[in-house]
Amino acid sequence: MKKNKAMRLASCLLVLTLLTACMISGTFAKYVSGDTTSDTAKVAKWGVTAQASGSLFGKAYNINTAATDGDEIAATSTNVSGTDNVVAPGTKNTKGLILSISGTPEVANTVAAAVPKDKTNSDIFLKEGTYGVMAEANGVTAANVTDYYVESSGTYTKATNGSFNADTTYYKLVDEAAVVNDYYPINWKVTPKTGTAAGNIKKGTELLTSIKTVFGSTSNNAGVALDNSCTITWEWPIGTDAANNDAADTILGHLMNTNSKVVKQDAGAATYQAVADADYSTKLAFNVELSVTQID
Numbered sequence: 405m406k407k408n409k410a411m412r413l414a415s416c417l418l419v420l421t422l423l424t425a426c427m428i429s430g431t432f433a434k435y436v437s438g439d440t441t442s443d444t445a446k447v448a449k450w451g452v453t454a455q456a457s458g459s460l461f462g463k464a465y466n467i468n469t470a471a472t473d474g475d476e477i478a479a480t481s482t483n484v485s486g487t488d489n490v491v492a493p494g495t496k497n498t499k500g501l502i503l504s505i506s507g508t509p510e511v512a513n514t515v516a517a518a519v520p521k522d523k524t525n526s527d528i529f530l531k532e533g534t535y536g537v538m539a540e541a542n543g544v545t546a547a548n549v550t551d552y553y554v555e556s557s558g559t560y561t562k563a564t565n566g567s568f569n570a571d572t573t574y575y576k577l578v579d580e581a582a583v584v585n586d587y588y589p590i591n592w593k594v595t596p597k598t599g600t601a602a603g604n605i606k607k608g609t610e611l612l613t614s615i616k617t618v619f620g621s622t623s624n625n626a627g628v629a630l631d632n633s634c635t636i637t638w639e640w641p642i643g644t645d646a647a648n649n650d651a652a653d654t655i656l657g658h659l660m661n662t663n664s665k666v667v668k669q670d671a672g673a674a675t676y677q678a679v680a681d682a683d684y685s686t687k688l689a690f691n692v693e694l695s696v697t698q699i700d
């Protein structure tokens with residue numbers, strides 16, 4: 405009897421020992437797989453400034469000089485009526501218009517200089533040819549009639565001997581100008597912050613190309629510093645070629661006077677016609693838009 409109780413007690417102790425071993429085994433020995441991660445972000449920095457300051461033209465000028473004052477060029481020598489800015493032989497702007505782009509964007513970008521979509525650039529020019537002004541003549545006689553011109557259907561022809569008529573309107577050709585090459589009177593200059601200045605630029609298209617060169621690569625990687633600027637100035641020189649340029653300048657001045665009969669000689673003939681719109685321009689306009697744009 406005692407032996408059976410001892411056997412039962414021993415069996416119970418064995419069972420408890422096994423259960424305890426299983427519990428301990430489950431606590432300290434099991435498979436575990438896992439990972440821990442964290443991430444943060446901020447908005448990529450843009451921080452780009454594209455800026456234009458100063459001005460190019462004004463309503464009047466000091467003799468051979470110009471100084472910017474706000475959006476206009478201050479002058480003391482001439483008063484010009486109306487609201488239009490003007491340019492003339494001997495005027496210039498030495499302070500000019502300053503264009504700049506700066507900053508270090510944290511995204512890839514493109515840099516561009518272009519004519520704004522709602523603007524049009526134009527140059528002052530006079531095409532190659534022989535020009536003059538037909539002024540009504542006085543003192544015409546039968547003896548000197550061949551020195552003058554008569555007009556018929558818009559064509560001016562030299563009067564012939566024996567054709568004098570007191571009732572005819574005669575014209576004298578004045579202020580003749582022989583323009584050998586297309587004449588662009590404005591000399592532009594682009595002076596970069598660093599590097600060599602580009603001068604003697606004659607056309608607005610060439611001016612825009614020079615500005616694009618200053619601002620370098622049109623495509624930049626993220627983190628590339630942008631630090632470029634240039635100053636645009638201009639001059640309408642006089643005295644460098646008085647025989648030809650002064651005469652061409654005078655024709656351009658006459659073209660601004662609606663009462664002047666400006667004419668151009670017909671190719672290969674001694675006749676003259678009223679100057680055509682395609683032969684000249686008296687309007688000067690330069691517009692540029694700087695932009696820095698994020699790319700994918």
